[in-house]
Amino acid sequence: MRSREIEHLVKTGTKIRVSFGTVYIHIPSExxxxxxACVAGKKAHRLAVIRHAIQRxxxxxxxxxxxxxxxxxxxxxxxxxSVKVREMEFQDIIGELHNGLTSVYEK
Numbered sequence: 491m492r493s494r495e496i497e498h499l500v501k502t503g504t505k506i507r508v509s510f511g512t513v514y515i516h517i518p519s520e521x522x523x524x525x526x527a528c529v530a531g532k533k534a535h536r537l538a539v540i541r542h543a544i545q546r547x548x549x550x551x552x553x554x555x556x557x558x559x560x561x562x563x564x565x566x567x568x569x570x571x572s573v574k575v576r577e578m579e580f581q582d583i584i585g586e587l588h589n590g591l592t593s594v595y596e597k
Contacts, residue, residue, distance in 0.1 A: 491527040491565070499527075499567050506590040510575035511568065513587065515594045519563035526552045530570040544570050551583040555591070564591065 491499075503514035511534075519525060528548040530541040548568050568587075575583060 491525050491567075495565075496527050496529070496567050499565055500569075503565070503567065504594045506594065508586045508590060510578065510583070510586075511571040513590050514567040514569070515591060516565045517562065517591075517595050519565045521565075522563050524563045525565050527567045528552075528570070529567065533572075534570045534575075535573050540573065540576070544573070544575050547575060547580075547583070551580065551587055554580075554584050555588055564595075566591070 499516055500514050503516040506513045506515065526549065528545040530544040530548075532541075534544055535541055548570060552566070552568075
C-alpha cells in the first residue's frame with residue numbers, strides 16, 4: 491500500500507485497539523483484493539532492526555490468519571505501538587487480529 495492509501499485508511503477505516511497497538515480495517519476492500527500494511531514507528535522501538543522484526547512478525551501473523559469465505563477482501567493497517575508484540579505468543583497475535591477482523595465484519 492502507498493502512504494496516501496495508508497493515511498486514507500487510517501482516517502476512514504474502523505479502529506480497533508489490540509494489546510500491541512491499533513488496527514485500522516476497511517471491509518470490503520475498495521480494490522477487491524485483501525491488502526495489509528504493517529507500521530512500527532520509533533514509538534515501538536528506537537532501533538530499526540527491531541522495528542523491522544516487528545513488521546515481519548505482524549506480516550507473518552496476517553498470512554497465518556485462517557481463511558474464511560464469509561469475510562470478503564479487506565484492507566488493514568496494523569500500527570504497532572509497543573515492543574510487546576515481540577514477546578507475545580504467535581497464536582495470541584493471530585487470535586487478536588482474527589477477532590478484530592470478524593468483529594468488524596459482523597457489524
